[in-house]
Amino acid sequence: MQEVKHFIAGEYCESSLGRTFDNINPCNGEKIGVVHEGGEAEINAAVAAAREALTGDWARMPEQQRTEVLHAVADGVEKRFDEFLEAECLDTGKPYSIARHIDIPRGAANFRVFADAVRSVPTEAFHMETPDGSGAYNIAVRKPKGVIGVISPWNLPLLLMTWKVGPALACGNSVVVKPSEETPTTTALLGEVMNEAGVPPGVFNVVHGFGPDSAGEFLTRHRDVDAITFTGETRTGEAIMRAAASGVRDVSFELGGKNPALVFADCDMDRAIEGTLRSVFANCGQVCLGTERVYVERSIFDEFVGRLAEAAGRYKLGRPEDPATDMGPLVSHEHQRKVLSYYELAKEEGANVIIGGGVPAMPGDLANGAWVEPTIWTGLPESSRIVREEIFGPCCHIQPFDDEEEAIRLANDTPYGLAAAIWSQDASRVFRVTPLIEAGITWANAWFLRDLRTPFGGCKQSGIGREGGVHSLEFYSELQNICIKI
Numbered sequence: 353m354q355e356v357k358h359f360i361a362g363e364y365c366e367s368s369l370g371r372t373f374d375n376i377n378p379c380n381g382e383k384i385g386v387v388h389e390g391g392e393a394e395i396n397a398a399v400a401a402a403r404e405a406l407t408g409d410w411a412r413m414p415e416q417q418r419t420e421v422l423h424a425v426a427d428g429v430e431k432r433f434d435e436f437l438e439a440e441c442l443d444t445g446k447p448y449s450i451a452r453h454i455d456i457p458r459g460a461a462n463f464r465v466f467a468d469a470v471r472s473v474p475t476e477a478f479h480m481e482t483p484d485g486s487g488a489y490n491i492a493v494r495k496p497k498g499v500i501g502v503i504s505p506w507n508l509p510l511l512l513m514t515w516k517v518g519p520a521l522a523c524g525n526s527v528v529v530k531p532s533e534e535t536p537t538t539t540a541l542l543g544e545v546m547n548e549a550g551v552p553p554g555v556f557n558v559v560h561g562f563g564p565d566s567a568g569e570f571l572t573r574h575r576d577v578d579a580i581t582f583t584g585e586t587r588t589g590e591a592i593m594r595a596a597a598s599g600v601r602d603v604s605f606e607l608g609g610k611n612p613a614l615v616f617a618d619c620d621m622d623r624a625i626e627g628t629l630r631s632v633f634a635n636c637g638q639v640c641l642g643t644e645r646v647y648v649e650r651s652i653f654d655e656f657v658g659r660l661a662e663a664a665g666r667y668k669l670g671r672p673e674d675p676a677t678d679m680g681p682l683v684s685h686e687h688q689r690k691v692l693s694y695y696e697l698a699k700e701e702g703a704n705v706i707i708g709g710g711v712p713a714m715p716g717d718l719a720n721g722a723w724v725e726p727t728i729w730t731g732l733p734e735s736s737r738i739v740r741e742e743i744f745g746p747c748c749h750i751q752p753f754d755d756e757e758e759a760i761r762l763a764n765d766t767p768y769g770l771a772a773a774i775w776s777q778d779a780s781r782v783f784r785v786t787p788l789i790e791a792g793i794t795w796a797n798a799w800f801l802r803d804l805r806t807p808f809g810g811c812k813q814s815g816i817g818r819e820g821g822v823h824s825l826e827f828y829s830e831l832q833n834i835c836i837k838i
């Protein structure tokens with residue numbers, strides 16, 4: 353039976369609370385093992401270890417060596433690829449086919465891209481004239497921010513945790529990570545890789561537990577944590593922001609969304625179907641950048657709905673390790689209950705259920721898993737909760753529109769602003785429409801095409817700040833301007 357422990361100061365340890373919670377396989381509801389629940393004592397110990405690491409070998413390590421160590425961490429993840437793959441898919445239920453191409457490779461790449469960025473992205477320097485004519489030089493220098501609190505989500509556990517830990521360590525910080533209680537294993541496993549790669553003890557720490565009145569809250573409230581980065585639901589972000597205000601700590605948030613896709617009649621229909629299918633149903637609809645609202649130009653509405661439904665009907669739900677599987681369960685029975693409550697609400701609100709809307713019949717032990725059917729609705733008003741609220745499941749509502757102005761208005765009619773996709777082969781339309789979409793990330797004729805140097809994050813209630821490239825370096829460092837009089 354698996355036992356997932358905390359990782360503090362380079363060592364695995366149990367909880368002083370003497371409490372553990374079950375880790376459940378969402379494919380069949382079976383217990384995978386137990387996870388130690390961290391309390392205030394564990395968070396205090398982890399933050400203290402992180403603080404001490406900032407005055408030890410890690411602080412004295414030359415930047416070049418630090419980046420080599422981070423490449424060694426990436427090597428370590430790649431060397432133990434199958435171990436990370438199996439752990440991630442056991443925790444999440446996601447198919448090997450997704451984790452093999454997205455989650456685990458990005459788990460390594462997120463260290464490499466920022467180890468390289470910190471060596472190549474310049475800071476600014478200005479020469480200035482001075483009244484005495486001798487002049488002065490201004491040089492901006494990046495310095496570590498300090499101890500970073502990282503609260504990472506359950507949908508892409510390794511990817512989204514290393515998306516934060518990679519740049520944080522590249523900038524010379526130390527971190528205390530509180531992974532989601534649903535998916536603790538790969539974050540815990542990374543501790544071994546950190547030790548093997550030569551990351552000094554205390555630089556990378558992991559404490560497991562829950563949010564309120566548990567490890568998550570204790571971490572965000574800890575006064576010796578200099579900044580907090582979080583990916584997850586907007587209302588949790590609000591609570592973290594309130595905690596961060598005490599001590600004026602900086603925050604970086606990637607929060608919720610209700611992302612639109614705009615499909616124009618002049619699109620490449622095959623590409624629009626393929627791309628929208630992925631953006632709605634990938635990872636069982638549990639991707640923050642995913643589409644839940646699809647707006648289709650009226651002249652192609654019926655054809656688009658029919659073809660998307662036909663494609664969605666071909667998903668093979670099954671075990672992660674089955675090569676035929678292209679959709680897993682939701683991450684937990686709790687999340688299944690939430691998604692199914694929206695499936696019921698849609699029926700109550702009179703939606704046309706084009707496909708799905710329930711629980712699939714699954715064979716054998718899989719019948720005890722957190723499964724839901726890929727689902728497509730039409731016919732609801734824009735005021736419907738189905739169209740307004742983030743569901744985070746394999747489902748979308750499709751609505752027709754008649755012109756570009758209406759499409760843009762519909763897309764922007766949401767308190768969120770994370771991602772969007774538009775499908776059109778008219779270049780003028782693409783350049784006209786995309787800047788008018790209120791979203792931090794907008795794809796045209798693509799989805800989830802990711803250049804890690806680009807700004808990544810949401811506006812409105814979808815987040816604060818940007819990650820990616822220099823934007824991550826900006827958050828994970830303090831810039832000091834040094835003015836030198838000649």
Ligand SMILES: O=C(O)C(=O)/C=C/C=C/O
Binds near residue numbers: 808
């Ligand atoms: O691709 C990324 O860097 C990223 O952060 C993906 C986020 C997905 C959230 O569900």
